[in-house]
Amino acid sequence: xxxxxxxxxxxxxxxxxxxxxxxxxxxxxxxxxxxxxxxxxxxxxxxxxxxxxxxxxxxxxxxxxxxxxxxxxxxxxxxxxxxxxxxxxxxxxxxxxxxxxxxxxxxxxxxxxxxxxxxxxxxxxxxxxxxxxxxxxxxxxxxxxxxxxxxxxxxxxxxxxxxxxxxxxxxxxxxxxxxxxxxxxxxxxxxxxxxxxxxxxxxxxxxxxxxxxxxxxxxxxxxxxxxxxxxxxxxxxxxxxxxxxxxxxxxxxxxxxxxxxxxxxxxxxxxxxxxxxxxxxxxxxxxxxxxxxxxxxxxxxxxxxxxxxxxxxxxxxxxxxxxxxxxxxxxxxxxxxxxxxxxxxxxxxxxxxxxxxxxxxxxxxxxxxxxxxxxxxxxxxxxxxxxxxxxxxxxxxxxxxxxxxxxxxxxxxxxxxx
Amino acid sequence: xxxxxxxxxxxxxxxxxxxxxxxxxxxxxxxxxxxxxxxxxxxxxxxxxxxxxxxxxxxxxxxxxxxxxxxxxxxxxxxxxxxxxxxxxxxxxxxxxxxxxxxxxxxxxxxxxxxxxxxxxxxxxxxxxxxxxxxxxxxxxxxxxxxxxxxxxxxxxxxxxxxxxxxxxxxxxxxxxxxxxxxxxxxxxxxxxxxxxxxxxxxxxxxxxxxxxxxxxxxxxxxxxxxxxxxxxxxxxxxxxxxxxxxxxxxxxxxxxxxxxxxxxxxxxxxxxxxxxxxxxxxxxxxxxxxxxxxxxxxxxxxxxxxxxxxxxxxxxxxxxxxxxxxxxxxxxxxxxxxxxxxxxxxxxxxxxxxxxxxxxxxxxxxxxxxxxxxxxxxxxxxxxxxxxxxxxxxxxxxxxxxxxxxxxxxxxxxxxx
Numbered sequence: 001x002x003x004x005x006x007x008x009x010x011x012x013x014x015x016x017x018x019x020x021x022x023x024x025x026x027x028x029x030x031x032x033x034x035x036x037x038x039x040x041x042x043x044x045x046x047x048x049x050x051x052x053x054x055x056x057x058x059x060x061x062x063x064x065x066x067x068x069x070x071x072x073x074x075x076x077x078x079x080x081x082x083x084x085x086x087x088x089x090x091x092x093x094x095x096x097x098x099x100x101x102x103x104x105x106x107x108x109x110x111x112x113x114x115x116x117x118x119x120x121x122x123x124x125x126x127x128x129x130x131x132x133x134x135x136x137x138x139x140x141x142x143x144x145x146x147x148x149x150x151x152x153x154x155x156x157x158x159x160x161x162x163x164x165x166x167x168x169x170x171x172x173x174x175x176x177x178x179x180x181x182x183x184x185x186x187x188x189x190x191x192x193x194x195x196x197x198x199x200x201x202x203x204x205x206x207x208x209x210x211x212x213x214x215x216x217x218x219x220x221x222x223x224x225x226x227x228x229x230x231x232x233x234x235x236x237x238x239x240x241x242x243x244x245x246x247x248x249x250x251x252x253x254x255x256x257x258x259x260x261x262x263x264x265x266x267x268x269x270x271x272x273x274x275x276x277x278x279x280x281x282x283x284x285x286x287x288x289x290x291x292x293x294x295x296x297x298x299x300x301x302x303x304x305x306x307x308x309x310x311x312x313x314x315x316x317x318x319x320x321x322x323x324x325x326x327x328x329x330x331x332x333x334x335x336x337x338x339x340x341x342x343x344x345x346x347x348x349x350x351x352x353x354x355x356x357x358x359x360x361x362x363x364x365x366x367x368x369x370x371x372x373x374x375x376x377x378x379x380x381x382x383x384x385x386x387x388x389x390x391x392x393x394x395x396x397x398x399x400x401x402x403x404x405x406x407x408x409x410x411x412x413x414x415x416x417x418x
Numbered sequence: 419x420x421x422x423x424x425x426x427x428x429x430x431x432x433x434x435x436x437x438x439x440x441x442x443x444x445x446x447x448x449x450x451x452x453x454x455x456x457x458x459x460x461x462x463x464x465x466x467x468x469x470x471x472x473x474x475x476x477x478x479x480x481x482x483x484x485x486x487x488x489x490x491x492x493x494x495x496x497x498x499x500x501x502x503x504x505x506x507x508x509x510x511x512x513x514x515x516x517x518x519x520x521x522x523x524x525x526x527x528x529x530x531x532x533x534x535x536x537x538x539x540x541x542x543x544x545x546x547x548x549x550x551x552x553x554x555x556x557x558x559x560x561x562x563x564x565x566x567x568x569x570x571x572x573x574x575x576x577x578x579x580x581x582x583x584x585x586x587x588x589x590x591x592x593x594x595x596x597x598x599x600x601x602x603x604x605x606x607x608x609x610x611x612x613x614x615x616x617x618x619x620x621x622x623x624x625x626x627x628x629x630x631x632x633x634x635x636x637x638x639x640x641x642x643x644x645x646x647x648x649x650x651x652x653x654x655x656x657x658x659x660x661x662x663x664x665x666x667x668x669x670x671x672x673x674x675x676x677x678x679x680x681x682x683x684x685x686x687x688x689x690x691x692x693x694x695x696x697x698x699x700x701x702x703x704x705x706x707x708x709x710x711x712x713x714x715x716x717x718x719x720x721x722x723x724x725x726x727x728x729x730x731x732x733x734x735x736x737x738x739x740x741x742x743x744x745x746x747x748x749x750x751x752x753x754x755x756x757x758x759x760x761x762x763x764x765x766x767x768x769x770x771x772x773x774x775x776x777x778x779x780x781x782x783x784x785x786x787x788x789x790x791x792x793x794x795x796x797x798x799x800x801x802x803x804x805x806x807x808x809x810x811x812x813x814x815x816x817x818x819x820x821x822x823x824x825x826x827x828x829x830x831x832x833x834x835x836x
Contacts (some may be wrong), residue, residue, distance in 0.1 A: 407813055416790070418663060
């Protein structure tokens with residue numbers, strides 16, 4: 001089947017999907033959880049073949065780890081389907097109903113967006129989890145998972161379609177095609193007559209390729225150059241814990257800390273307390289000149305940062321450190337180097353907390369919390385299909401509501417404009 | 419100044435604008451209202467020159483009417499600035515604050531979008547009204563009004579910038595450049611490093627040119643092929659009034675009725691009652707075969723509709739009419755021919771009203787009301803900068819809130835992901 005035929009079939013599934021009850025969409029999720037669980041041995045076996053191929057092609061250990069599915073990860077996938085089923089139905093509720101002076105009643109109603117093109121990385125559960133959120137919100141999805149997960153993704157795609165049929169929903173609402181090349185991905189995101197939105201996830205190169213060539217709207221983030229600013233008077237022992245969590249709990253995540261900014265008054269005490277922890281976690285540090293002395297015990301793991309270093313997203317156990325004279329300088333640094341992903345201030349100063357929250361230009365701004373907490377699950381949205389650092393439509397983690405639009409609903413009794 | 423320089427200056431004004439108080443942004447609106455009022459004679463004189471040039475170039479009477487400013491229209495413009503000033507400040511309120519089980523408090527905060535590229539038609543007040551909404555919501559705007567309004571638009575642009583300065587705001591937040599040609603418009607909407615959103619308004623050709631070539635997100639509607647469906651059992655005298663309002667109160671508006679669908683059981687009575695009114699308003703009718711007989715008294719104003727006619731947006735005193743056997747057929751007709759703008763049902767049947775509201779795929783769905791009521795002002799949003807029939811970000815009239823994004827705000831007390 002051609003890419004166009006798959007996208008058109010997805011579009012043709014929309015009216016039936018849009019008319020389905022929340023119960024039917026939940027039945028799909030429950031059937032999918034059941035079917036994945038029942039087929040978990042076969043799924044793990046398919047995945048093992050993906051892993052051996054990837055091993056043979058010389059992928060890194062970190063890559064193989066993301067690709068691999070074991071029973072415990074399959075259990076996690078099953079749970080994510082049941083978690084999405086437990087979320088409230090996002091569709092068709094009437095919100096913000098107001099009675100106008102004219103007697104018209106005006107409200108908003110959430111409706112599906114349509115067909116989502118989802119281009120993702122090699123983690124085999126990614127496309128399945130995206131399909132769960134997409135179908136729950138009444139949308140159809142055409143997924144292009146990383147080709148290294150071809151066998152496991154195909155297996156999961158077949159389960160998705162069978163589960164749709166078992167729930168009485170059109171199976172064309174989910175299509176998983178690991179075999180798309182660059183040309184076919186660009187064809188898919190060019191089909192503006194049947195695709196409504198593209199969500200690319202993965203490396204910056206892939207995302208730029210999609211964003212620059214798509215004819216359909218794209219929700220995306222390129223990178224997460226996330227900062228923590230430790231204000232004068234912040235609680236330093238707590239700061240050390242938060243910094244280590246933000247940097248070391250999962251360095252490859254986009255919400256991991258890339259640059260620590262510290263008020264110059266706290267730099268000596270904070271950095272001296274932090275250095276042994278950074279050393280312990282084997283974090284390589286690039287520091288601005290004035291911080292070098294306080295971090296000397298890092299030895300070879302410490303180098304002086306260049307201006308360009310402050311634009312880098314390491315996605316690794318590496319961290320930039322700079323001292324700033326005040327909050328304005330911290331905000332200015334973030335304006336110049338931030339990526340609108342996640343910015344956090346550690347402070348006890350209410351006025352500074354307020355200013356940081358209002359002025360730091362990012363999809364998620366935090367006070368006294370680790371940047372790693374910017375996550376759809378942690379923030380109470382259930383799952384997330386991605387994170388947007390564009391301000392249009394969605395800004396931050398994208399959950400069920402971000403997969404809907406709101407139409408105006410107007411109730412009159414013979415009202416005219418006149 | 420080059421287009422890039424203007425857009426960069428607009429971008430450079432954002433931090434100061436974002437930090438401004440709602441009071442300062444209202445002061446701009448009040449100063450602008452005052453300055454327009456005080457200069458109204460000079461403005462009307464500039465506009466008279468625009469009108470004579472347009473007259474000499476052979477523009478239609480309808481065009482000249484849209485272009486012309488008299489004292490009463492200037493008063494209307496002044497009032498629109500004061501109306502926007504009276505609206506609540508959309509920025510920085512914390513919404514949906516929730517306490518998570520973890521003790522994190524999570525909310526959303528409205529922030530400006532950035533720099534808006536606004537490309538509009540010849541009505542000289544359009545760019546000024548857009549600037550009012552844009553600055554009120556903390557955004558900067560680069561306007562390209564229709565070139566026929568060059569003198570009056572330039573005059574108003576200078577007032578906008580003076581009023582910004584008087585309010586202590588950066589005057590580069592508003593730029594009005596009537597002299598842009600096609601190449602310069604495309605340059606402007608290609609500047610994705612300093613323009614955040616494009617809103618084109620006007621003819622379908624202009625909007626398609628912007629949408630197909632822009633590198634920045636575009637909010638738009640191409641056309642308004644709006645339907646009214648008169649259900650079996652609807653109140654017919656009320657239906658006649660609503661239909662005439664929807665078609666004849668301002669036929670050139672995008673929310674004007676283009677196609678009447680009537681349940682076949684009501685077709686004879688409704689169309690016989692409607693025909694004299696249509697005749698009275700000189701509405702030309704294209705009807706499906708089975709309706710022809712009931713509209714015979716229209717004489718030469720009646721022709722049989724082709725299938726292609728049902729895709730047309732007349733923007734004139736012309737109307738399609740078709741009979742349908744039931745609600746499903748009406749919804750199917752709308753699915754095939756609608757433009758996601760405004761769809762209305764006239765009914766007394768609760769189940770059909772509910773189905774129509776959920777299933778008609780449009781930015782505004784109405785029950786027992788004229789399609790002409792789809793308007794930001796009527797729906798309680800204050801002014802509107804445009805209407806979107808794309809489902810991303812805004813769907814329907816775009817007011818102050820649609821000119822903002824919401825960032826996540828997270829308050830912890832040393833929280834980590836762990």
